[in-house]
Amino acid sequence: MFRKLRFPIYTFFPVETVDEASVHTDAVHANKDGGWWDVHTHRLDGDLQHAVWSCGWKDTVELSPVSGRKPEDSFPVDSCLMEEIPGISKAHPIYISVGIHPWYLTEANFSEQWRWLTESVRSERVVAIGEAGLDKAVEVPFELQLSAFRRVIGVADEYGFPLIIHAVKASNEILELKKKLRPRNPWIIHGFRGKKELAQAYLRNGIYLSYGARYQEEALRSTPLDYLFLETDESVADIQELYMRAAKILEVPEINLREKVRQNINKLFFRH
Numbered sequence: 666m667f668r669k670l671r672f673p674i675y676t677f678f679p680v681e682t683v684d685e686a687s688v689h690t691d692a693v694h695a696n697k698d699g700g701w702w703d704v705h706t707h708r709l710d711g712d713l714q715h716a717v718w719s720c721g722w723k724d725t726v727e728l729s730p731v732s733g734r735k736p737e738d739s740f741p742v743d744s745c746l747m748e749e750i751p752g753i754s755k756a757h758p759i760y761i762s763v764g765i766h767p768w769y770l771t772e773a774n775f776s777e778q779w780r781w782l783t784e785s786v787r788s789e790r791v792v793a794i795g796e797a798g799l800d801k802a803v804e805v806p807f808e809l810q811l812s813a814f815r816r817v818i819g820v821a822d823e824y825g826f827p828l829i830i831h832a833v834k835a836s837n838e839i840l841e842l843k844k845k846l847r848p849r850n851p852w853i854i855h856g857f858r859g860k861k862e863l864a865q866a867y868l869r870n871g872i873y874l875s876y877g878a879r880y881q882e883e884a885l886r887s888t889p890l891d892y893l894f895l896e897t898d899e900s901v902a903d904i905q906e907l908y909m910r911a912a913k914i915l916e917v918p919e920i921n922l923r924e925k926v927r928q929n930i931n932k933l934f935f936r937h
């Protein structure tokens with residue numbers, strides 16, 4: 666029922682150079698003016714030509730009270746796959762990730778979410794899987810989260826898409842899964858807020874890190890630029906300001922950081 670991998674299995678790790686010939690032509694087009702790439706956002710008010718918009722089965726206002734969206738701004742999540750998205754010009758490409766968020770998982774809705782995911786993943790707009798992951802701070806039974814996450818991991822691996830991971834108090838399980846399953850696709854921990862030691866544990870296992878509005882500066886400083894992304898997630902932060910702040914902490918010119926993340930985006934998201 667899945668489409669076949671569009672390209673032979675590739676080695677993504679470690680990645681040292683950008684093969685411009687292999688990147689998605691839309692991405693090259695979208696990137697020619699630089700842009701501040703936002704690897705994970707739930708917002709529609711930013712520069713969506715340089716963002717990966719995260720969609721879930723039921724990404725409604727009721728389910729995402731912290732998103733800042735007003736009821737009148739909402740529309741069914743399937744609209745992320747609709748030809749015309751309210752408020753988005755048809756002239757621009759839009760890149761999305763589709764996943765099963767552990768917060769909204771129940772025994773009863775899993776099969777419906779799974780059906781939605783396996784159908785959505787065929788959309789040309791999809792460039793990543795997620796967010797998906799494990800969260801020990803919510804009531805959702807951990808075993809259920811784990812079994813759903815393993816299946817999502819399988820889809821991401823099969824399609825070769827980067828997996829954008831939500832991880833709360835579950836780093837050991839994530840690392841164990843990475844070692845055991847040895848996926849061929851890249852994994853990215855989104856909204857990473859952990860300490861430097863945890864950053865290093867993920868990095869040692871080839872896992873990329875994405876930093877949002879809140880993080881430990883020491884962890885950011887310890888992250889090689891090749892493994893780094895920035896994101897707004899559900900915050901109201903300005904992505905450009907996040908780049909400026911990170912560049913200052915990393916002591917690199919902001920334009921270099923922006924270019925480096927752009928290269929990382931092309932390497933991981935637009936290789937097909």
Ligand SMILES: [Zn+2]
Pocket residue numbers: 705707719796898899
């Ligand atoms: Zn998110």
